[in-house]
Structures are given as C-alpha cells and as structure tokens.
Amino acid sequence: MQTAFRMENLSSGYEQVRVFEGLNLSIEEGKVTTIIGPNGCGKSTLLKTIGRILKKQQGTVYLQEQNMQNLSSKDIAKKLAILSQTPVAPGQLKVEELVAYGRYPHRNNVNRLTKKDEEMIEWSLSVTNTLDFRNRELAQLSGGQRQRVWLAMALAQETSILLLDEPTTYLDMAHQLEVLDIVNSLNEQHGCTIVMVLHDINHAARYSDHLIAMRQGVVIEMGTPNEILCADVMRKVFHINARIMEDPATKTPVCYGYDILKEPTDEH
C-alpha cells in the first residue's frame, strides 16, 4: 500500500504546550480517513501539523514518501489542500473570485487565468453544486452554501489529497450530509485521499474507510468503522457507554444512544 502520510516520532503543539508526542502513524492513499476524539484530544492539531499549517516541534512527516521538510510550500500546495475550521474572507468577494484563489500554486501569471485555470474553477464549482451563485458575494450566502464554496476553493487547488477540519460544523443536518456526500464522491469518483476531523461519530463511521481515535494526544485505536465504533473503544476514547447497532440502510455501525461513564476506566 502507498501511504499519503507517514509520521515518524512526530511531536507538535502550541508554544510551551505539547499536544502530542512521539506519534508514529500512517495514512493510506486513496482512502477516507477520519480522526475522532473528545475536545482537546489533538485531532485538529494533528491535521494542521501534517498540513504544515502548524509547525511540528519534532519528528518527520513523509508526504507520499517524500520528507515534507524538503518540499517547498508551493510544491506541497500542489499535492494537498486544507480546508481550515473557520475560514475567513471579505464579504464583498465573489464566489468565483474566491474559488480562483485556489489556483494560486499553479499560476505563473498572477493577473490572468489560463484555460486550465478556468476549467478547474468550472469543475470545482460544478462538483460542489455552487455554479448557480458563482457571481454572488460571499456575504449573501447561507452557511451551507459558504462551506461548499470553501470546499470548491480547496478543490480548485487540484490536489490528490484533501484535509478537512470539521467541515460540517455549524451546518444543519441536511447540509452536513450534502458536504459529506461531495467528499464521498470526490473519493470514489476522483480517487482523492481524504483526511478529516469530524465530531459526529456516526458520520465518521458512515463516510470513512479508516478511523483514528485519539484521546489526550495519544492514538488509542485505529481501524475500520466496525472496529472503532464499538462499546469498548467508545468507553476508552470518549468515556461513554455507547449503545451501538448496524444501520440497515447504510450497513455501517451507528451509536443510537449513550450515557456518561460513572467510573472512568483510565488514569483519572
């Protein structure tokens, strides 16, 4: 198997605070991998570190078996795109203009879009169903529309790897699935490698090939949705008693109810 990311002895965090330490982990290419875990477990930090948004403190990250340290930021931008948790752009910016920003790593002339640029923008808009409001200003969009536009910008970057940091936060139930369906089709139809952070474990189980379960900066367990979304792992990772069954429609495990664990099992 080809790895999209391989981490060796990776440590990262903010200033004096170490979020995780000595992590060794591989993420497979062409698959959807989702990192889950309670708040503050380091899942976003991990995603940001492998996406070089956050500087690692120690260790090595290999991007498609190349040491990321030896790649220029622009070269990395041609291989992976990151959609951050709370992206910001001026409200007067038009949808199409924002999506065109995604072409930056491929552009030589900064003032003129090439035919290839135009094609990629067109494709990104159509995949994310945002063609209808391409000429609208960002301020006029709903939350769901805006999130799809941001996704379109990441797609315009024309990368085989996509990192998404909680792409469904603040969206209602239908719009959450809309975004995840787009992500799913990118993986199935275009072979994109997806690494994302999700809060909803049912979504994670339904849309992922692999789950990485973290707690307090440590990877507790890694495996298929069926291996991770089970009472035992949920107890260790979230400190909950989860009631789990298989959704007959999607054939994936769902947690249909849970209680907070009275007596924590680990170090506390």
Next chain:
Amino acid sequence: MRKNTSRVFVLTISILMLFIVGASYLHITNGVFDMSVIDVVKTLLRIEPNPKFDLVIFEFRLPRIVIAALVGIGLGMAGVVLQGITRNGLADPGILGINAGAGAAVVIFMFFFQLNLVTADMSRWVSILMMPMFGFIGGAMAAALIFSFALKNGHLDMQRLILTGIAINSGFGALSLFLSLKMNAQDYESAAVWLAGSIYNANWIFVAAMLPWLIILGFYVYRKSYLLDYFQLEEDSITSLGIGVEKEKIKLLLASVGLVSACVSVSGSIGFIGLMAPHIAKQLVGIQHRYVMPASALIGACLLVIADFIGKTVFAPSELAVGIVVSIIGIPYFLYLLVKSKA
C-alpha cells in the same frame, strides 16, 4: 463582471488624474502672486520666458506640487500595504508609529550633521540625499520594535500591533521633540516646521532624494499587490495555498516602511493620508488590490495637493502646514471609520 470592474477602474483613474490636474492648476496660479493660465502655460512651454514667473513657478510652486503629489502617492500606497498585511482597516503609517520613527531619525540626522553642512553646496546635496536613508533606518527600527512586541506565538496579534504602535508613536515623538529643543534657535525652527508636516520649502533636491525610492518601491509593491488579495483570508488558508505568509508580509512591510520614510524625510510626518486614501479607493474600485493600489496612490496625491493648496491660501499670507490641514480633514474621517466599523 471582470470587464465591468476594469472599466470602473479606468474611469476612476481618469477622473482622479483630472482632479490632480485641476488642483495643480489652482495651486500654480494662486498664491501670494497670482498668475493667469496663459502666463503659466507660456512659462512652462518656454514661450517668452519671464524671469519673475520662472522663479515663482520653477523654484517655488512646481516643486511644491510635485512633492505633494509624490508624498501623496507614497503614503497612499504604503497605507494600502499596511492595511492589507495587518487586515486592519484602521492601520496607517502615522498610527503605527512608522512616521514617528522615521521622523525621529531625520531629526537626529539634522541634529548631528546638518548643523555643519548648511553652507557648502555639494555636501548639502549629499546630506539631503542621505535623509531618506536615515528616515528608512528609523522607520524600520520603529517597525521592528512594533512587530517584535506584537508577535505572539509567531503570529502577528493585530490588537497588540495597534497598541504598541501608539506607544512607539509617542515615544519617538517625544525623542524628536527633545532633540529639536536641544537645537539652536534657527535649526529648531526648521525642525519644528518640518515635524508638523510641511512642504512649503520644497525644492528639486527633495524631489531627487525621494523619487528613486518611490519608483523602485512603488513598482515593487504594485507588482506584489495581488498578494494582498490573498492576505484578506485567514492565515491557515493562505498557508494552505503555498504562500510563505510571514516572509511575504515582512518584505511588503519593509517596502512600505521605505516608502513612508522617503515621504517623511522630505515632508515631515503627514498622517491620515495612508488611512483615508485606501478606504476611498476601495469604495471606488472594489477590493482587488491591483486596482486599489494605483487608485489609492492617485487619491493620496490628489488629497495632498488640495490640502497644500488650502493650507497655502486660506490663511494667506501666513501658511498652515499641510500636515495640519490633512489632520483637520483626517481626524473626523478616522472617527467616522471607527464608528462604522463598530456598527
């Protein structure tokens, strides 16, 4: 859509040019000594040259208008860059203390060197040409100080940037004042006039001193202006696109410090132009910086030529420093922006 924006841009630029020409016309014909258009045109085209007109136009009024326009261009561009990289619409070279830093350096320069150099003609040239250099060092020092205090976890904290800017501003202002008080009476007077932001003693040497800086750095920031579009996104998204955020910001910051210093070294500290011009430009041509940049430059030029004309005529025969006129217009505008940004 794109075509539309560029048409608006061309129109805006043309109108601004007309404004500048109009203001220059008023400026050149009015004053202690009124001249008719025909006199001015004749003098400029060298038809029946009249030494009296020559003196007024070429030695007094023309260099003054040229300096006003150049300083306006420099401050207008620097303002766009600073507002772009700080993502703060209230950033201005004056508020951030870069003016004050450059000003203090120039006062130090005057204090130590100018004293001995007033007479010899050649060295006067050299010293005036050196002033922007000194201004740059002072401005860069102020910028470095502000940024080192505003840096938190390797990222620029915008609130701290503004606050330290204000502190640095008063610090360097106090230093300038202290040094100018230590000067002899004659030097003090010229320093004081200069500190208030005035260009009435403009001459061609000043133009020569600042022009190369303005051309080189102006061209540089214009070429980099597309980056300012990206800088309106939050830092994670910019990094994700493969832009070296901190590196590019520092380069642009240094370029704008250079622009401001060149301006300050010939005109003293003129605030608010760098604040107002970019805002007006964005109202007119939208938010794409390759349009905003030239528009803001011309608006800056326009504002300064008009302000200098007002300063020259309203209280004639005595003159009001152009920096003061600009502040009178600028402070209400600043407050207006502050109120608007809260709403």
